[in-house]
Amino acid sequence: MAGIGFQLERMARQGGIGGFACAALHGAAIACGPWILTIVAVMLLHMWTMQHSQSGTVSIIQAIMVYSFSASVVVAAPFALVGVRLASDLIYSTERNSVPRVLLAALNWATAAALLIGYVIFALMARLPFAITWLAVAIVTMLTQIAVIGPFLTATRRHGPILLAYLGGISTGAAGVVLLDLAGLTSILLVLVATLAITNLFMLEALRSEFPTPDRAGEVRALDLKPVLHVGVAGLANALALWIDKWMLWSAPGSTAIVGSLRVNPVYDPASFLGLLTLIPGLTLMLVMSETRLERAFSHFARGCTGTAKLTRIEEAREDLVVTIVSQLRLLLAMQVVIATACWVLAPEIFRVLGYDPRGIFSFRFTVLGAVFHLVAIYCAVILSYYDLFGRILLVWLVFTAGSAVGTAVMWDLGVAGLGWGYLAGALCAATVGLAMLGNATIRLIYLMFAGNNPSVVGKVRYWT
Numbered sequence: 466m467a468g469i470g471f472q473l474e475r476m477a478r479q480g481g482i483g484g485f486a487c488a489a490l491h492g493a494a495i496a497c498g499p500w501i502l503t504i505v506a507v508m509l510l511h512m513w514t515m516q517h518s519q520s521g522t523v524s525i526i527q528a529i530m531v532y533s534f535s536a537s538v539v540v541a542a543p544f545a546l547v548g549v550r551l552a553s554d555l556i557y558s559t560e561r562n563s564v565p566r567v568l569l570a571a572l573n574w575a576t577a578a579a580l581l582i583g584y585v586i587f588a589l590m591a592r593l594p595f596a597i598t599w600l601a602v603a604i605v606t607m608l609t610q611i612a613v614i615g616p617f618l619t620a621t622r623r624h625g626p627i628l629l630a631y632l633g634g635i636s637t638g639a640a641g642v643v644l645l646d647l648a649g650l651t652s653i654l655l656v657l658v659a660t661l662a663i664t665n666l667f668m669l670e671a672l673r674s675e676f677p678t679p680d681r682a683g684e685v686r687a688l689d690l691k692p693v694l695h696v697g698v699a700g701l702a703n704a705l706a707l708w709i710d711k712w713m714l715w716s717a718p719g720s721t722a723i724v725g726s727l728r729v730n731p732v733y734d735p736a737s738f739l740g741l742l743t744l745i746p747g748l749t750l751m752l753v754m755s756e757t758r759l760e761r762a763f764s765h766f767a768r769g770c771t772g773t774a775k776l777t778r779i780e781e782a783r784e785d786l787v788v789t790i791v792s793q794l795r796l797l798l799a800m801q802v803v804i805a806t807a808c809w810v811l812a813p814e815i816f817r818v819l820g821y822d823p824r825g826i827f828s829f830r831f832t833v834l835g836a837v838f839h840l841v842a843i844y845c846a847v848i849l850s851y852y853d854l855f856g857r858i859l860l861v862w863l864v865f866t867a868g869s870a871v872g873t874a875v876m877w878d879l880g881v882a883g884l885g886w887g888y889l890a891g892a893l894c895a896a897t898v899g900l901a902m903l904g905n906a907t908i909r910l911i912y913l914m915f916a917g918n919n920p921s922v923v924g925k926v927r928y929w930t
Contacts, residue, residue: 503534504738506635513642514653522650528591528723529654531734533605535708536582541612542704543697544575549616550693564617564676571613579609591725600654607661614668618675626671634664695855702862703846706895710869710887711737717873718880733884736825739815740832740885743808747801747840755793756847762789763851770914783910790848790907797844801837808833824881831885838892845899849906853918857902861895868894 507530514523548571552564583602587593593601618626638660642653714720715728722728766782768774774782808815812826842865846858869891876883906913916922 503631504742506639509639510642510653510657522653524723525593525597525650526653528727528729529587529601529604531729532586532727533583533601533608535711536586536605537579537608537612539701539704539708540578540582541575541609542700544571544578545613545616546700547571547693547697548613550696552617561676565672568614568617568672572610575609575613576606579606586727591727593724596651597654600651600658603658604654604661607658607665610665611661611668614665614672618668618671626668630664630667630671633667634660637663695859699846699855699859699862702859702866706862706865706869706891709866710873710891713870713873713887714884717877717884730884732822732825732881733828735821736816736829737832737885737888739819739821740808740829740836743801743804743833743836744840746804747797747836748843750797750800751840751844751847755797755844758789758793759786759848759851762786766910767914770911776911779911783907786910787907790903794841794844797840798837801840805833805837825884827882828885831889835885835889835892838889838896842892842895842899845896845903848903849899852906852910852913854902854906854913857906861899861902864898865891865895867891 510526510530514526548567551567555561555563555567580602583605584598586605587601588598591598591601638656641656641659711730711734714730714733717730719732720728720730762782762785766779766786769779769782809830812829813823815821816823816826816829842861846861849855849858849861869887871887872890873887875890876886879886909917913919
């Protein structure tokens, strides 16, 4: 992502105030565009069904969408990250004709997992009718496939086709629902399946144009997954950290059963998803500015280690890296704290305008506060990935998951006043551990580069340090 960051930085530097605004908009579209488009589409769908469909239909669609999104994120994370890491290595080594094979393998495994989990959720837990069950399974499967394909386009720095695919699919689906005036459960689900299928096809076409050469199994070396499995495990832990509190609160006091044993929390869910949107400015700034400057500082340090620089020059480069890390962390924190403060104060008005249940104000406020620490955890994970210390990244997200689960359990009986505490606790714990891991690694960075994390010295065990 640093490559596009350099281009956005030049846009901001050369274009004055307008250039900075343009760079910020581009950064937001790249970092969070699919996320924003998906949220808008789901909100519009919910508004349409509320006005045109029966309450039972609205509830079932809500359950299918919420559970499909949560399942697809968790299922896709390990396969997408392992696949895109392998694809990036192949692109770097000019073996581009092998990338389609990697994508196909990732899609096959992710699809199989999504079909199984979708069947468990919608057939065994929800006990939906046969036709509705398989439409729901198709939705979670295609959402998983989209989540796998997207990072492959990112690896090629082709962000435009991702947004165009989302826009094309959403526009087609919206036109179908409005023009046909659909209100029935089966017809709406069919349009959703068609929408996701079109999005899938657009993204696959973009990849096909990027990698037109057919892959030949006889010309490609066998791929060793062991060196990159740590990436998939860290991605899975990251996805679990984001969803664990929501899964638990779907069975908490105040939650409601929708269909079968599927439940949602009508107070916490909208407030939590709204609060997570406050991460968008921080992620944008990290892409436009912070990661670019980190890339420069770390590259300067790495050149000294791999070149002929004296130890004093290497130490100076490490100190410059420390200054960059601290200054960018301070900048990210300042902006995120301002956003969290504004949302905390304006929460009653925001909920009034959106028509949300005012009891969710508690959880919204705790979520926007937790987003501050969540951004710190992400920042630490990004830098630790520069150091190739994925074991520490895994620890950060495991701590997030455990802290969120424990915090949610402790506040279980407080009702609406305790909603959001779990996410806040998990984010705080992850940020604390992340900063500790990052500080320790940065202090010992010269030793890690030459010995402690050098594959010629410690072998593959370094992946888990």
